[in-house]
Amino acid sequence: MPTDHILQLPNGLFKELDSLGTGFNLLVMQVPEFSSGELSQAAEGAELILPLGDPSNLGAMIRSAAAFGVKKIWLTKESAHPFLPKSIKASSGACFLVDFILGPSIQDIQTPCIALDADGKELQTFHWPENFRLLVGEEGPGVPSQIPITPISIHMAPGIESLNATVAMSIALYQWKSRQSN
Numbered sequence: 001m002p003t004d005h006i007l008q009l010p011n012g013l014f015k016e017l018d019s020l021g022t023g024f025n026l027l028v029m030q031v032p033e034f035s036s037g038e039l040s041q042a043a044e045g046a047e048l049i050l051p052l053g054d055p056s057n058l059g060a061m062i063r064s065a066a067a068f069g070v071k072k073i074w075l076t077k078e079s080a081h082p083f084l085p086k087s088i089k090a091s092s093g094a095c096f097l098v099d100f101i102l103g104p105s106i107q108d109i110q111t112p113c114i115a116l117d118a119d120g121k122e123l124q125t126f127h128w129p130e131n132f133r134l135l136v137g138e139e140g141p142g143v144p145s146q147i148p149i150t151p152i153s154i155h156m157a158p159g160i161e162s163l164n165a166t167v168a169m170s171i172a173l174y175q176w177k178s179r180q181s182n
Contacts, residue, residue, distance in 0.1 A: 002038060016112065020089060022089075025104060029060050029179060031081075032083075032100075032110060034075070034102045035099075035100075035101050035103060036101065037074075037101045037102075037103070038167075039133070041135045042096065042131060043131040044131060045071065046131075046134065047073070047074060047132070048061070048065055048070055048072075048073045048074065048136065048169070048172070049073075049074040049103060049106075049133055049134070050073055050074065051065060051076040051078040051079055051136070051137075051138045052077065052078075052079055052080060052136065052165065053079065055081070055086035056087070056089075057083075057165060058079060058082060058167050059086060059089060059091035059094075059095065060166045061125070061136065061165070061166045061169055061170075062087070062090075062091040062095050063091045063092050064097070065094070065173065066091075066094035066097045068096070068176070068177045072098065072101060073098050073099070073100050073101070074102075075102055075103060076101040077104065077106075078138060082095045084098055084130070084182070098169055106143075108147075109135070109144075109147050110147070110148070111133070112150065113132075113135040113147065113148075113149050114133065114134050114135065114152060115135040115149040115151060115152070116136070116154065116168050117142075117143065118153055118162070120151025120153040121151065121152050121153065122152075122153060123152050123153060123154050123171070126152045128176045128180075134169065134173070136168075136169050152172065154168060154172070
């Protein structure tokens with residue numbers, strides 16, 4: 001990077017702009033425009049649909065998605081913005097490696113998806129299609145009942161209600177990726 005693009009800020013201004021208190025260099029950039037699309041179009045490879053309102057959870061999920069080779073992420077209207085400081089930090093910069101598409105509200109999704117559900121088919125025996133969309137339930141309410149899903153589940157010890165959405169999605173993507181390698 002040419003040095004004429006490096007700007008030294010006064011300490012007070014830097015501390016004010018460093019909203020997370022990292023003390024690291026600040027990135028100033030124009031946020032990329034997101035395309036919008038129709039979920040009625042067929043999936044291309046593995047795609048995620050994310051309604052996560054918490055920027056840290058969204059960033060962590062983006063990081064896992066990129067780590068397992070997912071290139072396309074649909075953001076529902078409920079989703080936090082992937083370029084908020086907390087999202088960027090939690091994604092460790094992976095938000096720059098995937099394509100984001102603006103989708104509908106999770107309440108308006110009518111396209112069949114794969115979704116994690118306690119009553120679903122065991123993840124270990126699930127046969128992943130070549131092209132699919134994995135829908136992660138909203139924090140708290142989960143997946144609305146009107147969405148046509150193929151439910152898959154992660155076997156857990158008795159008495160545990162559920163996993164964090166990011167953890168559950170990461171386990172599912174790991175299983176999918178390991179099946180691809182075989």
